[in-house]
Amino acid sequence: MALKHRTEKCAAVFGQSDAQSKWLRPARTDVETVGIWALLAAAGLAAAIAIPAFRDPANLANILRQASVLGIIAIGQTFVIAAGMIDLSVGMIAGLVVVLSCLILGGDPSLTLAVVPMMLVLGATIGLLNGILVNRLNLHPLILTFGMLSILQGVIFTITDRSVGRASPFLQWLANGEIAGIPVSALLLLVLAGLAQLVFTRTRFGYHLVAAGGNAESARRAGVNVRAVRLACFVISGAFAGLAGLLLAGRLGTGYPLAGTGLELDSIVAVVLGGTALAGGRGSVVRSIGGVVALAIISNVLNLLEVSAFVQMFAKGMIVIIAILLNQPRRA
Amino acid sequence: MTALSAYRTDATLHLAARYAIFVVLILVYGLAILVSEAFLQPSYLFNVLRQVAPIGIAAIGVTFVMIVGGVDLSVGAVISLTSVLCAVQMNGDAGNLPLAVIVACAAGILIGTLNGLACALTRVSPFILTLGAGIAVLGLTQIYSGGTARGIVSPGFREFFNYRIFATVPVLALAFLGLAALGLIVQKTTLFGRRLYLIGSNRSAARLAGLPVARTIVLAYALSGFFGALAGIALLARSGVSNTLSGQGLEFQVLAAIVLGGTTFEGGRGGIAGTVAGVLVLVIAFNLVNISGLPYHMQLVVMGVIIILASAVHGGLNARTG
Numbered sequence: 040m041a042l043k044h045r046t047e048k049c050a051a052v053f054g055q056s057d058a059q060s061k062w063l064r065p066a067r068t069d070v071e072t073v074g075i076w077a078l079l080a081a082a083g084l085a086a087a088i089a090i091p092a093f094r095d096p097a098n099l100a101n102i103l104r105q106a107s108v109l110g111i112i113a114i115g116q117t118f119v120i121a122a123g124m125i126d127l128s129v130g131m132i133a134g135l136v137v138v139l140s141c142l143i144l145g146g147d148p149s150l151t152l153a154v155v156p157m158m159l160v161l162g163a164t165i166g167l168l169n170g171i172l173v174n175r176l177n178l179h180p181l182i183l184t185f186g187m188l189s190i191l192q193g194v195i196f197t198i199t200d201r202s203v204g205r206a207s208p209f210l211q212w213l214a215n216g217e218i219a220g221i222p223v224s225a226l227l228l229l230v231l232a233g234l235a236q237l238v239f240t241r242t243r244f245g246y247h248l249v250a251a252g253g254n255a256e257s258a259r260r261a262g263v264n265v266r267a268v269r270l271a272c273f274v275i276s277g278a279f280a281g282l283a284g285l286l287l288a289g290r291l292g293t294g295y296p297l298a299g300t301g302l303e304l305d306s307i308v309a310v311v312l313g314g315t316a317l318a319g320g321r322g323s324v325v326r327s328i329g330g331v332v333a334l335a336i337i338s339n340v341l342n343l344l345e346v347s348a349f350v351q352m353f354a355k356g357m358i359v360i361i362a363i364l365l366n367q368p369r370r371a
Numbered sequence: 372m373t374a375l376s377a378y379r380t381d382a383t384l385h386l387a388a389r390y391a392i393f394v395v396l397i398l399v400y401g402l403a404i405l406v407s408e409a410f411l412q413p414s415y416l417f418n419v420l421r422q423v424a425p426i427g428i429a430a431i432g433v434t435f436v437m438i439v440g441g442v443d444l445s446v447g448a449v450i451s452l453t454s455v456l457c458a459v460q461m462n463g464d465a466g467n468l469p470l471a472v473i474v475a476c477a478a479g480i481l482i483g484t485l486n487g488l489a490c491a492l493t494r495v496s497p498f499i500l501t502l503g504a505g506i507a508v509l510g511l512t513q514i515y516s517g518g519t520a521r522g523i524v525s526p527g528f529r530e531f532f533n534y535r536i537f538a539t540v541p542v543l544a545l546a547f548l549g550l551a552a553l554g555l556i557v558q559k560t561t562l563f564g565r566r567l568y569l570i571g572s573n574r575s576a577a578r579l580a581g582l583p584v585a586r587t588i589v590l591a592y593a594l595s596g597f598f599g600a601l602a603g604i605a606l607l608a609r610s611g612v613s614n615t616l617s618g619q620g621l622e623f624q625v626l627a628a629i630v631l632g633g634t635t636f637e638g639g640r641g642g643i644a645g646t647v648a649g650v651l652v653l654v655i656a657f658n659l660v661n662i663s664g665l666p667y668h669m670q671l672v673v674m675g676v677i678i679i680l681a682s683a684v685h686g687g688l689n690a691r692t693g
Contacts, residue, residue, distance in 0.1 A: 172679065178682055178683055178686060182630075186675040186678035193669055193672035197666045197668045197669060304502055304503070307499060349510055349514045355506055357503075357507050359506065363495050
């Protein structure tokens, strides 16, 4: 009894349902880990059977392209949420990068080499600022990043209220190009997701971050530098949002100021659909990507069925509500 | 430090936390007078009140929700929906006015009640839930209106609310003040108001003490929806044009005002008086941004900074006073 209790406590601190906790508790097939794959299979099969246009390889490639922007943001968001926090500023970081990169590039290919790292650093810097403020001001990340969302939106609109500049050919290739019939952006997402999953499940940082998300105080007493972990999570989230912004700029081809609007909520929904509890302490990058692809399929099907944008918006809101109602923190 | 002086420091901090916003209001108003003499004229001041009435009215309702430990981000969408609903129901005929107002209020209360039920009966994050509800309601509004401005305001509706009593006090400004007084009475004198604070500061303790937790939370959200609907009607009265996106983004201003007024996201603190002061500080700050010639969209930046700083300051004060 006592041993079982202790094991459960360990599992709560290192609440990872991957490598480590397989030793601690018998493998379970529950909604949390299997749900997203069931949803994905059901949505994909239903769409493939009912709608011939869905099966078209070009359409499938398009779904992957659409999923890549959100997928990259969702990777960063998974880190933040698993660490027990949330980042509402990612959409506006991506939006700012879209506007700034197109404005600076103006279609000039020679500037690409300078602009790409610049924008990644910009995203990481905003993330760093989020992390420092969360640590210094002792604010709930929800409130802080909500304020940051407002600030960044103001900055974007102050820069421009209409589309400006032009993306460079490289960014457009990154977003729309193909290698052997597979979209470049999907390959990029695949590589990044694989790396992130490794960091998550195989590194000390990954364990520390899940521990901090499960119970910050226990983690701190166990010697985890919780503040550093939080800072790192926000930097990762900001950098990924910056990268997603570059991809989005390539897709749109121009600096559209509203480009990033709503991506923060979409990424949270994807992570939640992937079975990651908003309370933190658990999470899986791969499952979040599953959530992203599921969202992309749903949106694609609604488009193919020519459902109006307004009905789609309503459907999106309902998906958020249903996902969050199904993903409830377990009672302690 | 002796126990007594520690107690005194505590009491001082407590006072500071409680009345900080009113001091800030006086300071900001003083600054405004220095910048422009216009802030001394009653007609200008009442005009500012008229201008801020929709946000102020919505903020009163959301304050109830935040005291009880929730938050309502769907309020912007509710404002859009109810203002379109009201305009379409009026259809340019004064006889339709009562029905239009009732329909709009019923829609607001319904949405608020659904939000409340979800938050009271489950343990979802109200933040994300109401964000999602906001998107769904925005979609509904667009479906209903077809994405364009629909409906015609009844003759006399706009004129009535913008009529200036004694040529200075617009009826809309008066309505805001009246609703604020009503909210203050509900908060201070009713059992419901008292329960809000108890549940907001410790939900499980309140449940163990036998308080009707679920009912109170649902009522708070329903009130938020109701005030959101009134804000939608006020917005329609102010502009005279129904627009499907008129309420978009207003939830930021509402939240900024509330947090500024000392009602925290944790719940159990603050109140309507602080919120009204917060609304006034916000609107004066916006007017200052405009007068000083900063770009219009800097308002969003100002608001974000206010949300972060006000939360940090109040959080710090609350942590020290316990």
